Amino acid sequence: PVRALIFDLDGVLTDTAEGHYQAWQRLADELGVPFDRERNEALKGIDRMGSLERILAGSGKMLTAAEKLEAASRKNGYYQDLIARFTPEDLFEGVRDLLLSARQAGLKLGVASASRNAPALLTRLGIIDLFDHVADAGAIPNPKPAPDIFLSVARALDVPAPLCLGIEDSMAGITAIRQAGMPAVGIGDPAILTEADAVIGHIRDFRLDRFVRPA
Ligand code: B16
Numbered sequence: 364p365v366r367a368l369i370f371d372l373d374g375v376l377t378d379t380a381e382g383h384y385q386a387w388q389r390l391a392d393e394l395g396v397p398f399d400r401e402r403n404e405a406l407k408g409i410d411r412m413g414s415l416e417r418i419l420a421g422s423g424k425m426l427t428a429a430e431k432l433e434a435a436s437r438k439n440g441y442y443q444d445l446i447a448r449f450t451p452e453d454l455f456e457g458v459r460d461l462l463l464s465a466r467q468a469g470l471k472l473g474v475a476s477a478s479r480n481a482p483a484l485l486t487r488l489g490i491i492d493l494f495d496h497v498a499d500a501g502a503i504p505n506p507k508p509a510p511d512i513f514l515s516v517a518r519a520l521d522v523p524a525p526l527c528l529g530i531e532d533s534m535a536g537i538t539a540i541r542q543a544g545m546p547a548v549g550i551g552d553p554a555i556l557t558e559a560d561a562v563i564g565h566i567r568d569f570r571l572d573r574f575v576r577p578a
């Protein structure tokens with residue numbers, strides 16, 4: 364039986380996936396490199412600098428290391444402006460109830476977000492205290508699609524990986540969960556999240572009793 368739920372944040376608990384997209388689109392337009400929603404799909408779950416490298420790859424645009432740092436921090440500024448006014452109202456429907464009933468059922472809860480903004484965002488959303496552990500994205504050696512971040516949360520929760528259920532909206536994240544030896548629930552389009560064990564359209568449709576059998 365599953366003993367822990369490990370959630371991705373952006374695009375799973377709240378709609379920041381759209382904010383990341385908008386911020387990257389603005390930066391790409393300023394840099395004059397091609398970018399659109401379809402290219403953005405492959406960036407979901409990818410860390411900030413990794414995302415910038417992917418946007419630049421094949422565009423013909425060359426930036427120095429210092430210019431890359433500046434561009435990444437400019438994107439982060441755009442993103443932070445978008446999330447500055449987030450409140451608990453911005454949680455996806457059903458999230459708070461899901462977290463509360465999972466805790467009531469005795470499950471451990473963790474967050475495995477690649478975002479360095481995750482702790483601040485969870486605080487703004489009013490749910491940080493519902494989690495037993497939130498990964499420190501800056502301290503994880505290999506980013507998604509490597510399994511490291513999910514394994515580090517499982518370790519902190521003291522639950523063996525196969526007894527953790529990972530919940531993700533990104534291709535990179537689903538790969539990371541499967542590499543970690545955990546079952547994966549995708550949130551989004553089953554035609555995109557093909558590696559997931561199950562895919563649901565929205566977190567509000569997550570039924571605890573479907574995925575978590577009583578011990
Ligand atoms: P930051 P997740 C990821 O969060 C986002 O999906 C991805 O678009 C973003 O580039 C990454 O966090 C890094 O975020 O720039 O805030 O550190 O989906 O893993 O919760």
Ligand code: MG
Pocket residue numbers: 371372373374375380407408531532533536
């Ligand atoms: Mg995500």
